[in-house]
Amino acid sequence: RKEVEQxxxxxxxxxxxxxxxxxxxxNSASQSFFWYRQDCRKEPKLLMSVYSSGNEDGRFTAQxxxxxQYISLLIRDSKLSDSATYLCVVNPNTGTxxxxxxxxxxxxxxxx
Amino acid sequence: DAGxxxxxxxxxxxxxxxxxxRCHQTENHRYMYWYRQDPGHGLRLIHxxxxxxxxxxxxxxxxxxxSRSKTEDFLLTLESATSSxxxxxxxxxxxxxxxxxxxxxxxxxxxx
Numbered sequence: 061r062k063e064v065e066q067x068x069x070x071x072x073x074x075x076x077x078x079x080x081x082x083x084x085x086x087n088s089a090s091q092s093f094f095w096y097r098q099d100c101r102k103e104p105k106l107l108m109s110v111y112s113s114g115n116e117d118g119r120f121t122a123q124x125x126x127x128x129q130y131i132s133l134l135i136r137d138s139k140l141s142d143s144a145t146y147l148c149v150v151n152p153n154t155g156t157x158x159x160x161x162x163x164x165x166x167x168x169x170x171x172x
Numbered sequence: 173d174a175g176x177x178x179x180x181x182x183x184x185x186x187x188x189x190x191x192x193x194r195c196h197q198t199e200n201h202r203y204m205y206w207y208r209q210d211p212g213h214g215l216r217l218i219h220x221x222x223x224x225x226x227x228x229x230x231x232x233x234x235x236x237x238x239s240r241s242k243t244e245d246f247l248l249t250l251e252s253a254t255s256s257x258x259x260x261x262x263x264x265x266x267x268x269x270x271x272x273x274x275x276x277x278x279x280x281x282x283x284x
Contacts, residue, residue, distance in 0.1 A: 064214075092270055103262055103275040104215070147214070151271070158203065158271045159230065164214040 061086055066148050066163035073170055077138050081166045083131045083148030092151035092158070093124055095133050097144045098165065104147055107133075138170045175199045178263050178276040186284050191250040193279050195263030197243075203266035204246040205273065206230075206238060208259040215262065221246055253283040 066083045073079045085093075093110035108115065110122040110131055121134040131148055148163035176197045185191050195204065206218040207230075217230030219238040227238050235257060239247045250257055260280050264273040 092272075094270070094272055103278050106268075106272050106274065109270045109272060158266055158273070159205075159217055159220065160273060162215040164212060 062163075063087060063152065063161045064148055064150050064163040066166045068164060068166060070167040070169050073138055073168070075138055075140060075170055075172055077170075078134065078136050079138055079168060080135075081133045081146055081148075081168075083133075083163055085129050085131070085148075085150045085161075087150070087152040087161075088126075088129060089153050090129075090150045091153040093122075093131050094149040094151075094160075095120075095122055095131075096147040096149055096162075098147055099144050104162075107146070135168075138168075140170050140172070143168055143170045176263060176265050176274060176276040178261075178279050180279060181277065182280045184282045184284065185253050187254060188252050191253050191281065191283075193248045193261055193263075193281070195246040195248070195276055197246075197265045199265060199267060200243060201265040201267050202243070204240065205264040205266070206236075206246065206248045207262045207264065208232065208257075209262060209278075210259050218248065218261075250281075253281075255283050257281065258283045 095107040096104040097107045098104040110124045114123045119136045123132045145165040145167045147165045150161045179194045205220040207215040209215050216232045221227045221240040237249045262278045263276040
């Protein structure tokens with residue numbers, strides 16, 4: 061089983077739609093969770109950290125379910141500019157080095 | 173956003189030649205990382221550094237070495253490049269309240 065698993069997509073949605081991505085992780089001791097966004101041929105950029113109580117940043121909402129070892133990202137009112145690959149990232153907390161484990165990403169294509 | 177840079181941005185080399193990639197940060201962060209990104213694998217950690225002259229291996233370290241003689245510079249060396257090392261290489265530094273990582277723009281390396 062992969063340490064971090066994501067549906068690769070692509071998710072094709074019309075502008076204005078709501079779309080949700082899910083991610084599961086295998087290490088129950090993991091402490092930190094993130095969503096990164098990666099545009100084609102660019103570096104990953106931090107979208108948001110994911111907190112136990114869930115958190116929201118504008119149109120983006122992240123949720124964490126520790127019991128099920130599951131993270132989600134909800135994007136409301138999708139924009140064309142949201143088209144990108146979304147990486148689920150977990151810190152498995154093996155030591156102080158914060159060696160992150162990355163999912164392979166979920167591709168989102170928002171269309172007119 | 174330009175707190176971390178990489179050079180060169182693109183490189184084409186031949187099998188058996190040595191290659192050095194440079195990562196430079198201006199944020200005085202202690203932790204730095206080298207990743208490679210390949211289709212279907214996501215980002216995989218090659219080596220990381222937790223201070224000047226302090227480095228350790230990641231999950232795909234074979235064929236790579238690193239050096240960190242100054243806080244701001246982290247070098248990745250392929251002693252004798254192979255075609256399997258054709259990839260996109262990203263450098264990252266650790267910072268932020270949740271110890272998230274911030275990435276450089278990447279280096280596209282092709283080994284013929």
